[in-house]
Amino acid sequence: NHLLRKGSSQRLQVGDSSTVFWAEKRADMETSVVDIFGEPKKDDPDRQTRKVTALFKSIHHGRYVGGDADTRFFILGLAPNAARISVRFWQVTTVGELAGHIVRHFEDIRIVHGGRQPEYLPLFRLLASTAVQGKADNIPPNLAGDTLSAILEGRPYPLTLVAAAVQRCRAEREITYPRAALIKGCLNRATRYSNPDQKEELTVSLDPDNTNPGYRLGRL
Template sequence: MDHFRTVSDTSVVCWAAKNHPLETLLPFIFSDSPRDDPDRNVRAVTTLYASLHNGTYQGAGATERFYLLGLSPNAARVAIRFWLVGTVADFAQRLWQWLDDIELVGARDLPGRPALKTLLRSTALLGKEENLPPHWVGEVVRAILSGSPLPTALLTGVLNRIKAESGAVNDYRAALIKAWLNRHFRQQKLKGVTVSLNLEEDRIGYLLGRLFAALEKLQTDANPGLNATIRDRYYSSASCTPKAVFGTLMRLHTHHLKKLDRPEYRIAAQNRIQEIVAAITDFPAHLDLAQQGLFAIGYYHQRQDFFTKKTSTQGEAA
């Protein structure tokens, strides 16, 4: 059934008062592509995104009524998780906002907007859908479809999974964090998070994440073939209680600088780190949840920037 999709324990059914393409396009935002046509969802997302202009649906049937029903099991019964009513234009705009919120440099699924199932599995133990906490999956779906802030439990879950895996901030987890932060900041009328590295971003969590990535790169440049980096040992504490660990990390960085075998590499690495440190007035004792999210995004953005540099020599971004 093209109008029906299941995410964890939540089943979503949608329909329009009159037949409309959004009835079949919307479910692809949430589900995996079929194995016999792995690009099907990408095409559907591209079609939907192309039908919107600055977040506004201007196609035929924009004022038609559109309905969304969320169902989940409850003992021997089926419970209504949510019931949303609006126009085609309303829901198209909310989907555009979601796709815009999760867009991120380096995302592996073209056009950079993975399906919700793929994103959520990245937060689960062993990457298995059955290990997702059912109580917040439904809330995530409802938030997307209603245009509301995402539940705090989602950000907590993503950050906990990253810490449990020694700072593994992959594309999918970073996209979820970016979406959570943007919706949180939008509600507070604060500036959002950019798609790629933002050199003008001055929030402390983001700066510390960038600094951590720069220190890690220095360590790996100074020790080629290193099996474990500062990320494996220090990511969790650096992202939660920076004051307790950044003193140690900054002392380590002077040792790593000395191991670089060419002066120009040493100067480039030092300048890169000092540029970030210059914007940091103090290392806080504790970062709140939103700042921990910014730490993850700063770390991710800075690493992606290193990876996309064309220079591949030691001491320069590979």
């Protein structure tokens, strides 16, 4: 109840899912996760960017170098179920491992974008881009919880995520920044996990020097 209270800095609400975070001892990550994945606050719109930037700086040679790297960290995903709540996912990790997974997520969805677009897309913006009219109420059931769980555990994004992004592109005849980022991230993760020896991945921007026939046909 304490973690789920109104205004809790350790609770993230996306779609129909509520996720709470805590560590075995006080750690900045307990509240940073909400700032990183939540919508930027109107009175401090750059807060999310600062948090993500700081997290990137804390990763050197693929490892988190903070003093609390080995601190155990707990994540509980909850969803409404009639008059009760149900556990959607449960994860026990460490601050260091979680930091690595979050950084990997932002690297996977990173793609060229307009100057006025945010550098790091909040989770809600990504999910809302797959929903009809971009409304939170229209985010497909279970998609929010499944996507957040995949990010925090470092697993491939759910297949329903890329399917929803492609469907909205077709329906609205527009490939938006969030949808393009999602599709890129989903394809790269799927390739990486199905074929670990595959080194070639979709890049952040157009590669005019790529002579692969498939790549050139795609550009056409």
